[in-house]
Amino acid sequence: MKNLIIATSLLALGTLGAVSPALVHEADCPYCKLKLVQNTNDKDNEVVVRFGNKKIEYRCIYCVFADQKKLTGDLIVYAPSEAAGKPVLVRRTGGNWTAPEGTVFLNAFRRHQECAGLSRTFSSKSAFDRYVAANNVANAKALTLKEMLAEVAKAN
Amino acid sequence: MTNLLSWVVLGAALLPGAALAQSGHDHRGHAQSRELPAPPPVFPTWMDDRGADHMFYKPGPYNWSIRNVPQFAADMYGTGVGHGIAYEALVTGQADKLEGPIYDSIVKVLKNPPRLPIDEGAILPTFKRRYGELEKVFDWAHTLHFQTIDVLAHRGWTDAQKEAEIERIWQFYSAQPYAITGLPLNMEVLDGYSYSGAFRTKYPKVNGLFWGYHWLQTANYDMLYRTPVETHGPQYQVVGERYRETELFNTEREFMPMTGELSPRFAKRFPEIANSFDNLHMLHDNVNDILATNELTEVQKKQQIRIAIWRVLATTHQGETAGEGEANSLHDHRYPFGMPGMGWMKGATESEMYMSGMGWMNMEECGHCSIRLPSGDEWGATVSANGWTMMVRCMLCARDMASETIGKAIIRAATEDPKQTLVLISDELGNWTSNLPEIVFLEVKADHPECNDWSKVFTSRRAFDAYIAENPDYKDAQPIALSEWQTRNEGTPETYRRINRPSPYQRNGEVGP
Numbered sequence: 120m121k122n123l124i125i126a127t128s129l130l131a132l133g134t135l136g137a138v139s140p141a142l143v144h145e146a147d148c149p150y151c152k153l154k155l156v157q158n159t160n161d162k163d164n165e166v167v168v169r170f171g172n173k174k175i176e177y178r179c180i181y182c183v184f185a186d187q188k189k190l191t192g193d194l195i196v197y198a199p200s201e202a203a204g205k206p207v208l209v210r211r212t213g214g215n216w217t218a219p220e221g222t223v224f225l226n227a228f229r230r231h232q233e234c235a236g237l238s239r240t241f242s243s244k245s246a247f248d249r250y251v252a253a254n255n256v257a258n259a260k261a262l263t264l265k266e267m268l269a270e271v272a273k274a275n
Numbered sequence: 276m277t278n279l280l281s282w283v284v285l286g287a288a289l290l291p292g293a294a295l296a297q298s299g300h301d302h303r304g305h306a307q308s309r310e311l312p313a314p315p316p317v318f319p320t321w322m323d324d325r326g327a328d329h330m331f332y333k334p335g336p337y338n339w340s341i342r343n344v345p346q347f348a349a350d351m352y353g354t355g356v357g358h359g360i361a362y363e364a365l366v367t368g369q370a371d372k373l374e375g376p377i378y379d380s381i382v383k384v385l386k387n388p389p390r391l392p393i394d395e396g397a398i399l400p401t402f403k404r405r406y407g408e409l410e411k412v413f414d415w416a417h418t419l420h421f422q423t424i425d426v427l428a429h430r431g432w433t434d435a436q437k438e439a440e441i442e443r444i445w446q447f448y449s450a451q452p453y454a455i456t457g458l459p460l461n462m463e464v465l466d467g468y469s470y471s472g473a474f475r476t477k478y479p480k481v482n483g484l485f486w487g488y489h490w491l492q493t494a495n496y497d498m499l500y501r502t503p504v505e506t507h508g509p510q511y512q513v514v515g516e517r518y519r520e521t522e523l524f525n526t527e528r529e530f531m532p533m534t535g536e537l538s539p540r541f542a543k544r545f546p547e548i549a550n551s552f553d554n555l556h557m558l559h560d561n562v563n564d565i566l567a568t569n570e571l572t573e574v575q576k577k578q579q580i581r582i583a584i585w586r587v588l589a590t591t592h593q594g595e596t597a598g599e600g601e602a603n604s605l606h607d608h609r610y611p612f613g614m615p616g617m618g619w620m621k622g623a624t625e626s627e628m629y630m631s632g633m634g635w636m637n638m639e640e641c642g643h644c645s646i647r648l649p650s651g652d653e654w655g656a657t658v659s660a661n662g663w664t665m666m667v668r669c670m671l672c673a674r675d676m677a678s679e680t681i682g683k684a685i686i687r688a689a690t691e692d693p694k695q696t697l698v699l700i701s702d703e704l705g706n707w708t709s710n711l712p713e714i715v716f717l718e719v720k721a722d723h724p725e726c727n728d729w730s731k732v733f734t735s736r737r738a739f740d741a742y743i744a745e746n747p748d749y750k751d752a753q754p755i756a757l758s759e760w761q762t763r764n765e766g767t768p769e770t771y772r773r774i775n776r777p778s779p780y781q782r783n784g785e786v787g788p
Contacts, residue, residue, distance in 0.1 A: 190681065
């Protein structure tokens with residue numbers, strides 16, 4: 120075994136490139152199972168849900184709404200907005216969802232590989248419009264919270 | 276993978292004293308080789324014995340102690356019924372009903388499991404007549420399952436007494452010709468025959484049930500091993516709920532559950548038993564695939580099942596040694612670093628392997644901070660949540676890993692007293708309850724390579740004070756009560772590393788909007 124180990128240890132050198140220190144939380148989304156997209160200096164991407172002593176991270180706001188039945192009790196969703204470091208706080212209290220006045224949602228992805236960029240939350244319609252224009256999002260519609268929840272429910 | 280193993284073989288061959296056991300038979304089952312396995316020159320004579328050759332439990336005061344946790348016992352008895360109904364259907368011309376009415380009838384039994392063990396002969400008489408030699412192997416291995424559980428669930432014995440008896444039960448089991456080998460076997464090889472995968476492809480729902488049974492039969496050991504018997508019931512409320520509500524109906528799992536994956540502490544302590552369970556479960560998969568494939572005649576199926584039995588028998592591997600063997604063959608007994616109770620997995624390197632639902636992992640490292648796991652009495656902790664069990668270095672790693680996972684969780688942890696294992700159980704909100712009422716925590720966050728020094732749990736304030744007295748670096752630390760400790764979260768350690776490699780099973784887990 121020892122010799123075999125030595126031989127195989129040489130191989131490990133070749134696999135080091137596949138391992139990366141996690142400067143940020145590199146996990147998979149509990150819903151779509153794809154990797155979380157990390158925050159950057161000028162754009163937040165990770166959607167954080169807090170309830171009780173739990174802190175769960177999702178890839179997009181769609182994934183949170185689609186997975187909400189698994190989450191117990193009252194929720195606070197820290198949804199990335201148009202401004203880094205200034206998430207929109209979406210809450211579920213007693214089963215009812217609320218968001219700050221003026222909040223709108225983008226939900227324009229076709230495949231989950233795109234969900235982090237195309238399922239997002241904005242503090243205002245004007246912020247939504249700027250994001251859609253800057254990213255050339257086709258067929259974008261600014262959804263209210265109620266409309267967003269209805270779209271997610273319809274798709275599941 | 277082929278290239279990797281070529282390097283392994285080349286490397287081993289070039290080194291003096293390289294131990295490459297030569298098989299008596301050329302029974303290589305190279306991954307992706309689609310050849311039908313050939314029989315050995317001679318099958319063991321007992322395989323042609325028409326007698327029942329029935330054997331029973333090793334006598335002991337612990338027998339039937341599984342019933343100390345009634346729901347667990349019932350669920351385990353239900354797995355036998357579930358196996359039996361499916362097998363009987365496969366050999367009585369009812370395969371076309373397996374995913375429909377027969378699946379429904381199995382689920383009905385699993386939701387209302389028997390309160391007493393059921394003789395499988397009553398459920399699968401045709402199968403037993405046709406494959407009597409297989410039933411002998413299954414029965415004997417299931418006896419090993421139940422007796423090891425009974426010992427661990429027994430009230431009144433110390434952990435040392437239980438471990439000694441489990442060693443004796445392994446010897447009792449191994450002394451019989453039907454015993455399955457305790458050597459690690461190459462799982463990729465055993466799952467790489469021309470018929471492999473037929474069952475899970477044709478009958479995904481029933482295959483999900485089979486892998487669900489095997490999940491329960493492997494996940495339970497860390498629930499029981501060196502944990503106080505009074506925690507077994509509360510732990511099983513979490514484990515059983517997961518089994519009945521999720522694992523039985525999981526059709527996304529890429530490979531069968533492994534003992535070292537779901538009960539890593541037990542598998543490290545009793546690697547031969549863990550390997551025998553995995554080899555047993557792989558025999559189930561082989562038999563299922565043989566029965567499900569369209570490419571074999573009935574005569575060929577009978578022959579292939581005999582070959583599958585022979586492959587995993589202890590007698591077939593007599594004189595061979597764990598850690599050695601010809602790479603990528605039936606006699607490949609390598610195991611990953613840190614886990615002697617697990618055979619070589621598809622795509623594995625010596626230190627990294629892919630586990631369904633968990634991704635790539637290194638079984639020598641903490642699942643949360645990626646620093647090498649401690650050993651001995653201060654072994655750290657395990658976290659069971661979301662269907663997996665991971666080993667971690669310290670209480671902070673355990674708590675934060677659980678708090679970042681949806682659902683209930685169980686932490687089993689070393690304390691300063693090797694005879695007292697802490698069992699923490701959380702609800703869906705991450706509120707923990709403890710089996711030890713006076714526990715206090717130390718948490719003075721510093722670098723993770725020393726996290727098992729600065730994040731610890733103690734059975735009492737007195738034990739905490741004694742540790743502080745011996746470790747003046749923490750002289751300013753205050754004991755933290757469970758109620759405060761559970762609200763903390765330090766996020767992802769800077770030492771955490773993710774292994775960025777795709778699944779070797781190449782399944783796309785994406786869900787659609």
